[in-house]
Amino acid sequence: MSTIDVDIDIPIGTGTRHGTIGTSPTRPDGIAKVQGAYAFSSDLSADGCLWGATFRSPHPHARIVSIDLSAAWKISGVQAIITAEDVPGQMTYGLISQDQPVFAADVVRYVGEPIAAVAADHPETCRRALDAIVVEYEVLAPLLDPEAAIDGGHPPIHPDGNLIRHQRIVRGDTSVIGDVVVEGTYEIGMQDQAFLGLEAALAIPDPGGKGVELHVATQWLHEDRHQIAACLGLPDDAVRLSLGGVGGAFGGREDISLQVHTCLLALRLGRPVRIAYSRAESFLGHVHRHPATIWMRHHATTTGEIVKIEARMVFDGGAYASTSSAVLINGITHTQGPYRCANAVVDGYAVRTNHLPCGAMRGFGVVQACFAHESQMDKLADACGIDPVEIRLLNAMRTGDELITGQPVLNVAPVEQCIRSTAALPMPPERDAETDLMTMPGGAGRTADSGDIVRGVGWGVAMKNLMYSEGFDDYSTARCRLADGVATLKFATAEVGQGFITIAGQIARSILGVDEVVLDNIDTQVGSAGSTSASRQTWMSGGAVDAACRSVRELLFAHVAAAHGLDPLRLAIDETDVVDVVSGWRISVADATAGIELDETVEYRHPATEDLDENGQGNCHTAFAFVAHRAVVDVDPELGLVKVVQIATAQDVGRALNPLSVTGQIEGGIAQGLGLAVMEEIIQIDGVIRNGNFTDYLLPTFLDMPDVVSTLIEIPDPHAPLGAKGVGEPPCISSTPAIVAAIRDALRQVDGVGKPLDRVPVRPSDICL
Amino acid sequence: MTTEHFVLHVNGVDMQVRDSWLGESLLDVLRDRLDLLGAKGACEQGECGSCSVLVDGALVCSCLVMAASAVGQPIVTIEGVSPRGTASDVQQAFVDAGAVQCGFCTPGLIVAVHDLLDRVPVPSEIEIREQLAGNVCRCTGYGRIIDAVQQVAVRREGGA
Numbered sequence: 001m002s003t004i005d006v007d008i009d010i011p012i013g014t015g016t017r018h019g020t021i022g023t024s025p026t027r028p029d030g031i032a033k034v035q036g037a038y039a040f041s042s043d044l045s046a047d048g049c050l051w052g053a054t055f056r057s058p059h060p061h062a063r064i065v066s067i068d069l070s071a072a073w074k075i076s077g078v079q080a081i082i083t084a085e086d087v088p089g090q091m092t093y094g095l096i097s098q099d100q101p102v103f104a105a106d107v108v109r110y111v112g113e114p115i116a117a118v119a120a121d122h123p124e125t126c127r128r129a130l131d132a133i134v135v136e137y138e139v140l141a142p143l144l145d146p147e148a149a150i151d152g153g154h155p156p157i158h159p160d161g162n163l164i165r166h167q168r169i170v171r172g173d174t175s176v177i178g179d180v181v182v183e184g185t186y187e188i189g190m191q192d193q194a195f196l197g198l199e200a201a202l203a204i205p206d207p208g209g210k211g212v213e214l215h216v217a218t219q220w221l222h223e224d225r226h227q228i229a230a231c232l233g234l235p236d237d238a239v240r241l242s243l244g245g246v247g248g249a250f251g252g253r254e255d256i257s258l259q260v261h262t263c264l265l266a267l268r269l270g271r272p273v274r275i276a277y278s279r280a281e282s283f284l285g286h287v288h289r290h291p292a293t294i295w296m297r298h299h300a301t302t303t304g305e306i307v308k309i310e311a312r313m314v315f316d317g318g319a320y321a322s323t324s325s326a327v328l329i330n331g332i333t334h335t336q337g338p339y340r341c342a343n344a345v346v347d348g349y350a351v352r353t354n355h356l357p358c359g360a361m362r363g364f365g366v367v368q369a370c371f372a373h374e375s376q377m378d379k380l381a382d383a384c385g386i387d388p389v390e391i392r393l394l395n396a397m398r399t400g401d402e403l404i405t406g407q408p409v410l411n412v413a414p415v416e417q418c419i420r421s422t423a424a425l426p427m428p429p430e431r432d433a434e435t436d437l438m439t440m441p442g443g444a445g446r447t448a449d450s451g452d453i454v455r456g457v458g459w460g461v462a463m464k465n466l467m468y469s470e471g472f473d474d475y476s477t478a479r480c481r482l483a484d485g486v487a488t489l490k491f492a493t494a495e496v497g498q499g500f501i502t503i504a505g506q507i508a509r510s511i512l513g514v515d516e517v518v519l520d521n522i523d524t525q526v527g528s529a530g531s532t533s534a535s536r537q538t539w540m541s542g543g544a545v546d547a548a549c550r551s552v553r554e555l556l557f558a559h560v561a562a563a564h565g566l567d568p569l570r571l572a573i574d575e576t577d578v579v580d581v582v583s584g585w586r587i588s589v590a591d592a593t594a595g596i597e598l599d600e601t602v603e604y605r606h607p608a609t610e611d612l613d614e615n616g617q618g619n620c621h622t623a624f625a626f627v628a629h630r631a632v633v634d635v636d637p638e639l640g641l642v643k644v645v646q647i648a649t650a651q652d653v654g655r656a657l658n659p660l661s662v663t664g665q666i667e668g669g670i671a672q673g674l675g676l677a678v679m680e681e682i683i684q685i686d687g688v689i690r691n692g693n694f695t696d697y698l699l700p701t702f703l704d705m706p707d708v709v710s711t712l713i714e715i716p717d718p719h720a721p722l723g724a725k726g727v728g729e730p731p732c733i734s735s736t737p738a739i740v741a742a743i744r745d746a747l748r749q750v751d752g753v754g755k756p757l758d759r760v761p762v763r764p765s766d767i768c769l
Numbered sequence: 770m771t772t773e774h775f776v777l778h779v780n781g782v783d784m785q786v787r788d789s790w791l792g793e794s795l796l797d798v799l800r801d802r803l804d805l806l807g808a809k810g811a812c813e814q815g816e817c818g819s820c821s822v823l824v825d826g827a828l829v830c831s832c833l834v835m836a837a838s839a840v841g842q843p844i845v846t847i848e849g850v851s852p853r854g855t856a857s858d859v860q861q862a863f864v865d866a867g868a869v870q871c872g873f874c875t876p877g878l879i880v881a882v883h884d885l886l887d888r889v890p891v892p893s894e895i896e897i898r899e900q901l902a903g904n905v906c907r908c909t910g911y912g913r914i915i916d917a918v919q920q921v922a923v924r925r926e927g928g929a
Binding site for chain 1: 809812813814816846851856861864865869872874875876879897903904906907908913915
């Protein structure tokens with residue numbers, strides 16, 4: 001790959017010492033995980049620990065007339081039953097606005113909303129207690145149509161109203177009319193994060209109830225602590241959080257679920273309490289990816305150059321706000337995708353309904369926008385008589401281009417390279433008589449008649465913002481101590497499986513010339529690291545670890561210079577030595593730090609961002625990454641079955657700090673993109689979830705996932721610490737539209753017309769009926 | 770509730786199970802009564818394979834097996850795959866190949882891969898996919914897991 005000259009002092013390819021940046025050391029928690037010895041939050045217990053469980057609403061919208069706990073109290077082994085009356089502090093919580101009750105007191109707004117919690121000696125006792133709780137409801141008409149939330153057609157279902165946020169973007173000359181105009185309305189279904197490690201927490205109260213220690217699987221320890229403390233009526237520092245082993249997250253652990261309930265029960269009883277959700281409860285207990293309806297109209301010249309985009313996006317936020325307002329902004333500000341566009345009119349709404357609450361999931365609003373803009377690009381290519389790849393290259397964004405918000409893209413923007421590198425990847429072999437039926441649509445059902453199977457190819461290209469937006473100060477903190485040749489790192493960065501703990505050690509080894517790096521416990525005994533979301537931890541916490549290590553390195557050089565009569569400015573790290581770059585004198589880092597301790601804590605910040613104005617103008621995002629996907633699918637048009645044969649991808653990663661980890665993110669993200677394309681959707685009918693289990697909510701298995709061929713576009717970004725962009729989200733963004741485009745391509749070969757397939761996930765009936 | 774006292778033979782050791790109620794799953798007994806936390810519960814209906822163990826040599830989802838029905842049969846859990854504190858070739862390959870992210874599916878997969886390679890020493894890629902399709906991983910997209918399985922197969926073949 002080509003490189004550009006930037007001020008990053010660890011060039012690509014020079015990291016040859018194992019365990020440094022650019023190599024792929026194994027995970028520090030890997031052996032414990034393969035042995036089954038790693039403690040996930042659901043594995044934690046304590047002496048005298050009780051079990052907690054949650055009583056939930058069966059109705060999407062109802063008034064609570066009465067709550068009768070008397071029968072539940074009579075069950076032997078029940079120790080506590082709490083409701084809204086037992087919340088000593090703030091009655092509500094929420095990431096952006098605090099609109100979600102700890103327990104519903106007067107009204108329930110979604111199926112699964114917590115009303116009470118119990119603690120007992122055994123999970124079975126808890127279940128019996130929940131069965132014995134009697135709540136009388138006055139069922140209310142649910143608000144299920146997002147449009148009725150916008151037009152005032154339904155009375156407010158919450159004191160904050162039914163509209164969570166409305167934002168317009170108006171850019172350039174809105175009167176422009178293209179020679180070619182294409183439009184469509186696209187729908188995205190509700191996807192679940194479906195992390196395997198169910199929600200679980202262990203709360204241990206301090207003697208006297210003055211504080212509590214909570215071990216929990218979360219994405220953001222300090223934000224959890226802040227919200228929990230407010231509801232408990234305690235100061236933040238009376239609540240100590242420690243990261244329980246996290247079995248995946250993908251956005252679904254950014255919001256509060258069982259944290260407050262667990263702490264309340266433990267404080268009430270003065271005994272440790274653990275809560276562990278079942279899978280069915282997990283589907284109700286965390287936020288999901290927003291279902292969205294997106295209308296888009298693209299205007300272009302006859303040669304395919306985009307001149308204007310109009311769009312209207314409606315995100316169904318469900319019952320509570322969560323991060324809906326930020327998801328909306330991500331959606332509308334990515335209307336154009338990774339393409340230049342001078343003129344735009346976009347209207348975006350995030351609304352409240354009586355559906356399950358929605359919030360963060362990998363891709364965060366951009367997944368929805370991308371399915372629409374990439375479907376539009378194919379329509380445009382078709383209308384202009386241009387190849388789908390050519391029209392994307394023609395419009396590809398470059399560094400310096402302005403978005404429809406007026407924000408210039410200052411990051412490396414290798415959109416063209418992503419597309420060309422993807423196109424250069426090998427295509428899968430053609431099907432022939434030797435092809436195993438198992439690999440055809442229908443798979444193990446062996447329903448395919450190979451003569452009827454049609455192969456299609458489709459493209460998707462995406463832009464994704466990195467880090468938080470709209471002025472949010474999402475800093476990260478890291479502490480580095482260096483003593484006797486060993487570096488100890490302390491941070492509150494939630495390790496959720498992505499591998500930050502691996503690259504943290506790599507950074508320390510590269511900067512400090514040490515081999516041994518000790519990782520301190522991940523908890524709130526150090527400043528916030530911000531959330532493990534928005535593809536931000538490699539950049540933000542990586543930046544914090546990098547900065548802390550560099551600060552310690554300055555102390556080290558000052559110490560060595562003073563001890564040996566040298567100029568500290570002439571000292572550098574070479575492998576595991578401190579060297580005088582002029583004289584060649586050297587001393588090992590281990591010897592140089594014998595008997596001393598150097599200790600620095602640093603907060604890393606990215607440049608400030610701005611709010612959008614009333615026309616949606618402003619530098620609201622921090623940075624951007626890009627990716628291209630090419631999908632090859634086989635389709636059985638008669639049965640409506642799809643087998644994804646291959647995904648090819650080139651991703652703009654800035655620089656791969658750990659190439660094996662990056663590959664894991666790419667392949668894992670594509671699996672989730674494939675899930676949204678053809679398998680995964682939470683079905684709600686009349687506000688009631690109908691498939692909240694892994695038998696009916698379909699996740700991609702080994703047999704559903706195709707070969708992934710990938711290449712990394714490594715152009716270190718001058719704005720990123722270490723040149724590395726976040727890599728987690730892009731793989732799941734444009735893989736979805738690429739797969740759907742490939743299905744459309746296959747179907748068009750069948751009858752020359754095809755199907756619109758303007759909704760994901762694509763169901764068999766969308767193909768064959 | 771009616772409770773039972775029985776003995777399970779787990780990882781070569783007889784383990785006393787006291788006060789188990791009839792119908793309690795093997796997964797719950799392993800985790801809550803025998804303190805063997807390696808098998809994980811993620812779906813409770815046999816769809817995800819996180820709780821995979823061997824009962825009398827057969828790969829099962831322990832969430833679907835009544836503990837009392839496993840009396841008298843050898844049970845192997847992730848804790849019995851390799852001597853305490855060591856890693857089998859499959860376990861080490863998972864770490865080396867990048868097949869582990871969050872790791873929640875990993876113990877079940879390790880048991881399933883040992884079972885697969887014992888039965889089919891050199892599986893084709895499609896055999897690997899088919900045989901492991903009962904083990905869901907949400908993080909990796911499976912590519913590195915397949916790589917790990919193939920590495921072990923090649924190494925065992927070379928050493929044979």
